[in-house]
Amino acid sequence: MDPFLLTVWVVRLLFLGLLYLFLFRIARALVGDLRAAAREPGAELGRLVVVASPAGEPEEGTSLALDAIATLGRDVNNAIVIEDQFVSAEHAILTFRGRAWYLEDLGSTNGTFVNGAPVEGVAPLGFGDVIQLGQVRLRLERPRAARSGR
Amino acid sequence: MTAAAPSLPAILGPIRPRPRGRETRLLVIVAVTILVGSVSLELARRVTDPGESQGLSPANPLHLAIYLGLIGMAHVVLILSGRRMDQILLPATAMLGGISLLLMERLPQTQVVQSVGPWTLGLGDIQLAWLILSFSLATILAVTVRSDRWLRLYKYTWAAAGVGLLVATYFLGDDINGQRLSLSLGPISGQPAELLKVILVVFLAGYLSEYRPLLVEESTKVGPISLPPLPFLAPMVAMWAIALGLVVVQRDLGAALLFFTVFLCLLYAATGRVGYVVVGVVLFLAGSFVMYHLVATVQTRVDIWLDPFKSASGDGYQIVQSLYAFARGGLLGTGLGAGLPTVGGNLPIPAVHTDFPLAALGEELGLVGVMAILGLFLVVVERGLRIAASAADEFRALLAAGLALVIGTQALIIAAGNLKLIPLTGITLPFVSYGGSSLLVNGIIVGLLLALSDRGVEPPPPPRPRSRLARLTGRVTRLETPDRARAPLPPAREPGR
Numbered sequence: 001m002d003p004f005l006l007t008v009w010v011v012r013l014l015f016l017g018l019l020y021l022f023l024f025r026i027a028r029a030l031v032g033d034l035r036a037a038a039r040e041p042g043a044e045l046g047r048l049v050v051v052a053s054p055a056g057e058p059e060e061g062t063s064l065a066l067d068a069i070a071t072l073g074r075d076v077n078n079a080i081v082i083e084d085q086f087v088s089a090e091h092a093i094l095t096f097r098g099r100a101w102y103l104e105d106l107g108s109t110n111g112t113f114v115n116g117a118p119v120e121g122v123a124p125l126g127f128g129d130v131i132q133l134g135q136v137r138l139r140l141e142r143p144r145a146a147r148s149g150r
Numbered sequence: 151m152t153a154a155a156p157s158l159p160a161i162l163g164p165i166r167p168r169p170r171g172r173e174t175r176l177l178v179i180v181a182v183t184i185l186v187g188s189v190s191l192e193l194a195r196r197v198t199d200p201g202e203s204q205g206l207s208p209a210n211p212l213h214l215a216i217y218l219g220l221i222g223m224a225h226v227v228l229i230l231s232g233r234r235m236d237q238i239l240l241p242a243t244a245m246l247g248g249i250s251l252l253l254m255e256r257l258p259q260t261q262v263v264q265s266v267g268p269w270t271l272g273l274g275d276i277q278l279a280w281l282i283l284s285f286s287l288a289t290i291l292a293v294t295v296r297s298d299r300w301l302r303l304y305k306y307t308w309a310a311a312g313v314g315l316l317v318a319t320y321f322l323g324d325d326i327n328g329q330r331l332s333l334s335l336g337p338i339s340g341q342p343a344e345l346l347k348v349i350l351v352v353f354l355a356g357y358l359s360e361y362r363p364l365l366v367e368e369s370t371k372v373g374p375i376s377l378p379p380l381p382f383l384a385p386m387v388a389m390w391a392i393a394l395g396l397v398v399v400q401r402d403l404g405a406a407l408l409f410f411t412v413f414l415c416l417l418y419a420a421t422g423r424v425g426y427v428v429v430g431v432v433l434f435l436a437g438s439f440v441m442y443h444l445v446a447t448v449q450t451r452v453d454i455w456l457d458p459f460k461s462a463s464g465d466g467y468q469i470v471q472s473l474y475a476f477a478r479g480g481l482l483g484t485g486l487g488a489g490l491p492t493v494g495g496n497l498p499i500p501a502v503h504t505d506f507p508l509a510a511l512g513e514e515l516g517l518v519g520v521m522a523i524l525g526l527f528l529v530v531v532e533r534g535l536r537i538a539a540s541a542a543d544e545f546r547a548l549l550a551a552g553l554a555l556v557i558g559t560q561a562l563i564i565a566a567g568n569l570k571l572i573p574l575t576g577i578t579l580p581f582v583s584y585g586g587s588s589l590l591v592n593g594i595i596v597g598l599l600l601a602l603s604d605r606g607v608e609p610p611p612p613p614r615p616r617s618r619l620a621r622l623t624g625r626v627t628r629l630e631t632p633d634r635a636r637a638p639l640p641p642a643r644e645p646g647r
Contacts, residue, residue, distance in 0.1 A: 011190040012485040018183035019522040026529050099422050124363030128543030141542050
């Protein structure tokens with residue numbers, strides 16, 4: 001065969017081959033990401049980040065992983081214990097029902113607030129909302145996914 | 151690059167470079183691939199025109215060097231920025247841009263000619279210029295966007311700007327486009343719609359993230375079917391009306407289809423409710439049916455789609471030629487630069503550089519090459535959804551998902567149109583088609599996605615007090631008690647700020 005035409009063919013196929021090599025390398029990186037995500041312990045449903053906490057317990061900036069049901073209050077038996085003199089022993093409860101988070105006030109003395117509005121009954125929450133109990137403000141954030149691609 | 155370095159700290163603070171090893175390795179493969187493609191293009195040229203110098207050389211060394219230099223510079227800037235950003239988006243889009251450059255160099259340069267001062271620029275030159283602007287824009291946005299406040303807090307302003315853009319196009323359309331499109335190409339109304347799709351995603355992300363709790367929770371029972379709450383169907387109807395308006399007023403089927411698809415995808419992503427999608431699809435089918443009988447353009451497009459060979463030399467000409475091109479390509483293609491036989495000195499497909507780049511690539515790279523290109527789009531969408539999944543709050547998640555879906559949906563619509571899977575609509579293949587506004591907007595999208603992928607530079611701003619939402623929330627809790635369960639829903643209102 002004519003060596004020139006052979007070269008043409010080889011270069012053509014090399015181009016296609018390199019395209020697939022590129023895709024293969026990306027696919028391997030993506031699979032690596034997925035594996036890393038699978039290795040992460042327990043799928044969490046959301047996080048609470050402490051925005052303001054004058055009493056220092058929990059500390060500001062702390063990020064707390066949430067289970068499907070999380071009680072908040074001053075009593076040590078709560079899932080999230082908040083040391084603040086304006087917080088009741090059993091203050092509020094956060095629940096994840098199916099698709100969204102809900103916040104319910106458990107008859108606290110000073111009330112529970114979502115983005116500054118008092119909670120009456122059960123309030124649906126969106127990620128990014130700020131809830132307030134006593135002087136403590138907490139922000140609901142999306143669950144942390146695996147660190148990927150960086 | 152080093153020249154710009156000393157001025158950086160003044161704007162962005164001290165430089166703390168962060169290595170991006172994965173991106174570096176992938177970009178090396180991109181560079182080699184584009185180089186090989188260029189050599190392949192040059193070899194194909196020599197097959198038909200022998201007698202030139204022997205040995206391997208790229209087709210247009212200057213273009214190639216400029217493009218690869220540009221990508222390299224973007225990479226260095228991202229490293230210097232020190233942000234933990236996604237490392238796969240840039241290589242994937244750089245590969246698409248490189249393939250676009252090869253294709254535009256390969257097509258007859260007289261397809262688009264523009265004179266700038268003393269120079270006469272051909273198709274390849276102009277595309278390279280737009281690619282430079284596009285990737286520069288992406289890099290600048292990726293490095294400088296540290297907060298999404300300016301998008302998040304002004305969603306209604308953005309929406310108003312988008313509507314204003316549409317209205318302006320309607321009234322001043324010819325003048326504006328007469329100036330802008332002195333390049334004389336394809337679907338003129340595509341220009342503002344390009345920017346509009348980003349604005350749409352910003353607005354939808356803002357709206358849906360604010361009202362998500364209500365959209366998820368409430369429902370209106372109609373017999374056994376549980377429908378979404380009626381007041382919140384208003385935006386869906388509005389969206390549907392805008393899409394239909396686009397079709398009626400601007401004859402822009404592609405943009406209408408794209409907007410509505412992205413809207414439904416985002417609505418589903420935000421709520422996870424199939425009911426919305428069902429309602430949307432029903433609305434879409436009803437609208438399509440009415441449009442088919444009312445608007446001549448729609449009717450022509452659908453008729454061509456049903457049987458292009460009926461008018462193979464008339465309306466159906468382009469799509470028939472596109473099918474022939476795919477058929478000639480076969481499995482491995484004819485090789486870059488060796489396909490697309492000219493008919494009387496003209497290309498078989500007149501709009502090959504804007505609407506049918508996939509047909510040209512299908513002929514020259516074959517099924518194998520087209521699959522690889524579709525794979526690249528899949529990678530871009532996957533990255534966008536991954537960025538969305540690891541975002542800190544709803545707005546960022548929906549924004550990232552929406553931006554990625556815009557690119558994915560657009561590629562899907564035009565690829566399916568070229569292959570006669572759906573009626574052809576004139577929109578661009580992202581990053582590959584010729585066209586300035588399309589490339590620039592795609593640059594914006596990639597830049598925003600990169601910036602969003604850097605988690606935790608600035609925590610999301612505190613949401614505004616939801617006075618309105620609190621009222622509605624109160625209603626939710628009341629509705630849960632049985633005696634008030636039949637309480638009438640308030641009339642649909644435009645959501646206020």
